[in-house]
Amino acid sequence: MGTNKSIAIIGGGTAGLSLAHNLSKAGISYKLFERSEGLHNNGLGFLIMANGLNLLQQMGLHDQVCSRGMMIEEYIAHNKKTGDVSRTNIGDCLAITREDFLESIKGTLAIKDIYFNKKLNKIEVDKNTKKKKLTFEDGHQEEFDIVVASDGFHSQIRDFLYPNHPKQLVKYKEVVGMCFDKEFVAYLKNQFIKFNDPDNGFNIGIIPGNAETVLWFVQFNVDKIASPENNQEAIQQFIKEISKDLPETFRNVLNNTDADRLYLWTLFNVDLVESFHVNDIILLGDAAHPLLSFTSQGVNSALEDSCLLSKIIINNESFEIYNEKRKPIVSEYLYGGRDLLDQFLYPDKYESFKVPFIQLSK
């Protein structure tokens, strides 16, 4: 079993590292190229839902990942307009910082297979040999039989395969932050707390990320609230203003966050590409299908992609299987996310609100 073909993985985020983990376990060689000096920590943290946790179990990573994060037991939503407080049990769900998550996968890999500071600049396909020639920013060139594009939301390889594929800015943005506060984590007690202000067009969510880290985010409708400039001072001022009506303990967490732990996230709607592979170039994770943050399926779907793709590579099967199996599932995340966005942007159209993340019953 396996393949003798040479494999390049571009991007060391969830998708690239988890594929590398599965290939390593099966004794298949690869080279992983990551543009950053170390792991790229934008995004700060995320929720891993039941589907992602099941896959981590199959990969043998469940316990070590869970030991670094916090299980979330309850989602508590405060609605400013109605004054209602709703409580939902969200089943298996782990909150974790991006750094803890990626480090726990990277720790299982042989460091000789990972090349940092290697930004891919160009990919060319030789018409005769079908080899893919990769050119990196530092001038290094190398040829591969198989190229896996796990280079994230703004994938250059997706642009290479589908040069005119449209993406539209969506009418919301997100500020995320990460604050070190042990006492507040103890106070949160495994709860995901959200303050929804539909009339004014914003939500504020707060989650424990590990025993001493609080992860938080502000989603805001850019038609109702002017976005700050993308610099730390402007973001801090924005957070001060938007959090002014929160209970004091919550407000302090947002306002005590270090400026270098704040991140303004601009989101796009990207339709599904025609196929998640073109011959032996395969798109994985956000490179294949950027999702809106409302889905909470970015990381989980990246794990689903990499687990399926590694099986296909190990069994020497056609990449068409990957496309056929992933399309219907990813469509559900994509369109489910757009429904949740509509609910957020136009709350008056809705009598009741769906819980703002997609938990598929599997």
Ligand SMILES: Cc1cc2nc3c(=O)[nH]c(=O)nc-3n(C[C@H](O)[C@H](O)[C@H](O)COP(=O)(O)OP(=O)(O)OC[C@H]3O[C@@H](n4cnc5c(N)ncnc54)[C@H](O)[C@@H]3O)c2cc1C
């Ligand atoms: C603010 C924020 C909050 C989020 N919250 C959640 C959540 O709650 N739940 C959830 O499931 N998901 C969440 N996500 C989404 C989640 O982070 C992504 O969906 C997930 O990381 C996808 O993994 P990926 O490996 O496809 O892409 P990424 O994690 O983006 O990794 C791509 C990697 O490729 C590298 N790269 C890019 N271009 C090149 C190049 N040219 N050459 C070499 N390397 C390159 C990048 O440096 C990066 O390391 C969030 C994202 C953000 C930004």
